[in-house]
Amino acid sequence: MSEAREFDRAEEDIGNILSMEHINLTVPDQQIAALFYVTGLGFTRDPYIDFGTFNMWINAGEQQFHLPKRDAQKFRGHIGVIVPSLEDLKRRLNGIVKPMAGTEFAWEEQGDHIRVTCPWGNDIRAYGPNDEMSLGIPWAVLDVAPDTADGIVRFYTQVLGTPAEVIDDNEGRAAKVSMGDGQWLYFRETDAEIPAYDGHHLAIYVSNFSNPHAALVERGLISEESDQHQYRFVSIVDPDTGKELTEIEHEVRSVKHPMFKRNLVNRNAAQSFFNYKNGRDVFVP
Numbered sequence: 001m002s003e004a005r006e007f008d009r010a011e012e013d014i015g016n017i018l019s020m021e022h023i024n025l026t027v028p029d030q031q032i033a034a035l036f037y038v039t040g041l042g043f044t045r046d047p048y049i050d051f052g053t054f055n056m057w058i059n060a061g062e063q064q065f066h067l068p069k070r071d072a073q074k075f076r077g078h079i080g081v082i083v084p085s086l087e088d089l090k091r092r093l094n095g096i097v098k099p100m101a102g103t104e105f106a107w108e109e110q111g112d113h114i115r116v117t118c119p120w121g122n123d124i125r126a127y128g129p130n131d132e133m134s135l136g137i138p139w140a141v142l143d144v145a146p147d148t149a150d151g152i153v154r155f156y157t158q159v160l161g162t163p164a165e166v167i168d169d170n171e172g173r174a175a176k177v178s179m180g181d182g183q184w185l186y187f188r189e190t191d192a193e194i195p196a197y198d199g200h201h202l203a204i205y206v207s208n209f210s211n212p213h214a215a216l217v218e219r220g221l222i223s224e225e226s227d228q229h230q231y232r233f234v235s236i237v238d239p240d241t242g243k244e245l246t247e248i249e250h251e252v253r254s255v256k257h258p259m260f261k262r263n264l265v266n267r268n269a270a271q272s273f274f275n276y277k278n279g280r281d282v283f284v285p
């Protein structure tokens with residue numbers, strides 16, 4: 001008989017949040033947004049859900065940026081993205097420097113990643129592929145006030161039912177919250193001044209939809225009853241005290257939401273007129 005192999009079964013577990021599907025940032029100019037997210041970052045404009053010149057959905061692997069037209073919103077922290085090749089990314093970013101003149105667009109290499117500033121000042125950090133992801137949005141980091149990480153962990157574990165922990169690393173203390181399989185939302189404590197919340201949001205899918213709803217209703221925290229499959233909340237509070245710790249609107253969706261596991265189209269951004277290979281237009285993340 002062969003020896004029994006040992007497996008860590010708990011490594012496979014995720015909590016009630018299954019995924020963080022999109023981050024919504026309003027933009028004042030769709031043309032410049034397309035130049036940045038499609039031509040520069042190499043992501044794909046969703047071809048099906050198309051709002052003409054009023055909105056743009058940008059597919060990045062199994063995640064999206066939603067970019068409705070309005071005054072620019074700025075994520076209070078930074079957003080991590082994974083791209084198939086940092087070398088290709090550098091070439092594309094150099095290619096948009098000229099048309100981006102007069103905007104806040106900038107990029108620089110920082111150790112293992114490339115720090116890219118969007119035309120309206122959003123801080124996006126691009127990493128090369130890893131074992132889990134070759135294209136997508138693996139995490140985002142929100143700046144929060146000192147002494148809030150413990151309460152934020154209590155909120156996400158007790159109200160949303162997702163694993164969360166306080167981490168203490170060389171950047172200080174943060175709440176690390178599971179957003180499902182290979183995705184995290186971090187709340188990083190900082191002494192620096194945090195800009196006022198401007199309404200940007202993110203969307204999550206949850207397995208149990210009604211328990212978080214009931215817990216949010218009990219605390220008066222539901223901000224929108226969108227429809228049968230979705231509700232929203234904005235305030236993150238300490239469940240022990242009710243004190244608001246930060247704000248970030250969450251679109252909470254059930255797995256019965258019609259867009260759950262929607263197949264997102266991704267192009268192979270390495271293809272160009274000059275190196276074109278027939279049959280290689282699609283990128284499978």
Ligand SMILES: [Fe+2]
Nearest residue numbers: 024066203251
């Ligand atoms: Fe949304």
